[in-house]
Amino acid sequence: MEHAPQQEHHQAPHPAPHKAAIKSSVQQVPYVVFVTGTLASGKSSACAYLQQLGATYISADAISHELLGATCARDDALIAALCRHFGSDILAQDGSINRTQLATRAFSSAQAQTTLEQLQIPVIQAHIEKKLLAAGARIVPAAPSTPTRTNASFTRCVVVELPLLEKVPALRRYAHEILCIVAPTALRAARGRIRASSAFDAHVTVHQSAHQYAQQAAEFMRIHAATTCILNAASLPLLHKHLLMWYHSRIAV
Numbered sequence: 001m002e003h004a005p006q007q008e009h010h011q012a013p014h015p016a017p018h019k020a021a022i023k024s025s026v027q028q029v030p031y032v033v034f035v036t037g038t039l040a041s042g043k044s045s046a047c048a049y050l051q052q053l054g055a056t057y058i059s060a061d062a063i064s065h066e067l068l069g070a071t072c073a074r075d076d077a078l079i080a081a082l083c084r085h086f087g088s089d090i091l092a093q094d095g096s097i098n099r100t101q102l103a104t105r106a107f108s109s110a111q112a113q114t115t116l117e118q119l120q121i122p123v124i125q126a127h128i129e130k131k132l133l134a135a136g137a138r139i140v141p142a143a144p145s146t147p148t149r150t151n152a153s154f155t156r157c158v159v160v161e162l163p164l165l166e167k168v169p170a171l172r173r174y175a176h177e178i179l180c181i182v183a184p185t186a187l188r189a190a191r192g193r194i195r196a197s198s199a200f201d202a203h204v205t206v207h208q209s210a211h212q213y214a215q216q217a218a219e220f221m222r223i224h225a226a227t228t229c230i231l232n233a234a235s236l237p238l239l240h241k242h243l244l245m246w247y248h249s250r251i252a253v
């Protein structure tokens, strides 16, 4: 919405230098959408499709994997802090974190999970912010809200997959919009079983009753924070169709 007056400046034959600078920075700014939802709702599937449509994709989970992995992208300080808190036997031979071992420790109690999040989330947040800025994203003056008209002036889109949206409030200022992917619990459970289950999923299954309410509360918060909810209760082609309509109403192609 803040783009209309700047487009008018673009029409002026000799724009003042500062106006030209504003114009060029606006043209560079991509439409930033955060994609959230609960476990196995279809966040990654949605992001993969948006990426296929041309969006730049940033994934909190992928960053988390890189930080704890064996490549040069790993974060030695974070790995050392995790070893101090959860035991040095979470370290694999290649210097990466044994994720199953860490999950067993970190998801053993609410307090341990909080410790993991306090150590890891600020680092993940800093990496996402860096990637957002590198992709041309800038702080959006108004908080994310449902657009009242199409944002046809945006030609680029950046999609950030953020499962734990509520844990990274500082990033919200970069988002034009928050998409929440929603799917019924029974479908998520069925889809989750088809997929190779992670340690977190296994933990949630084992501690089902204790986690159910927390997960549900978190999902409600994400739905509440969302500007658009997309129901992923049928086939993947139908999810793609919803996303395509959404994309075309936001991004000029």
Ligand SMILES: CC(C)(COP(=O)(O)OP(=O)(O)OC[C@H]1O[C@@H](n2cnc3c(N)ncnc32)[C@H](O)[C@@H]1O)[C@@H](O)C(=O)NCCC(=O)NCCS
Binding pocket: 039, 040, 060, 061, 064, 099, 100, 102, 103, 106, 113, 116, 117, 120, 121, 124, 162, 163, 164, 165, 167, 168, 198, 199, 200, 201
């Ligand atoms: C403990 C770890 C190493 C276990 O790894 P593992 O490969 O077994 O699980 P994976 O990373 O695939 O996670 C599985 C699912 O659980 C979700 N999840 C991970 N951590 C959490 C958490 N603290 N709370 C809720 N959901 C979580 C992920 O988003 C994903 O959907 C890993 O889950 C981890 O590092 N978690 C903390 C990172 C984090 O907070 N990521 C989200 C940032 S927004």
Ligand SMILES: Nc1ncnc2c1ncn2[C@@H]1O[C@H](COP(=O)(O)OP(=O)(O)OP(=O)(O)O)[C@@H](O)[C@H]1O
Binding pocket: 037, 038, 039, 040, 041, 042, 043, 044, 045, 046, 163, 191, 192, 194, 195, 232, 233, 234, 235, 236, 237, 239
């Ligand atoms: N509409 C659909 N129809 C059939 N299968 C689907 C559909 N949507 C997602 N899936 C499948 O369900 C599984 C979970 O989907 P996906 O990985 O996209 O969810 P997620 O929210 O990213 O999961 P996580 O919380 O673990 O990161 C995947 O195997 C995916 O292929």
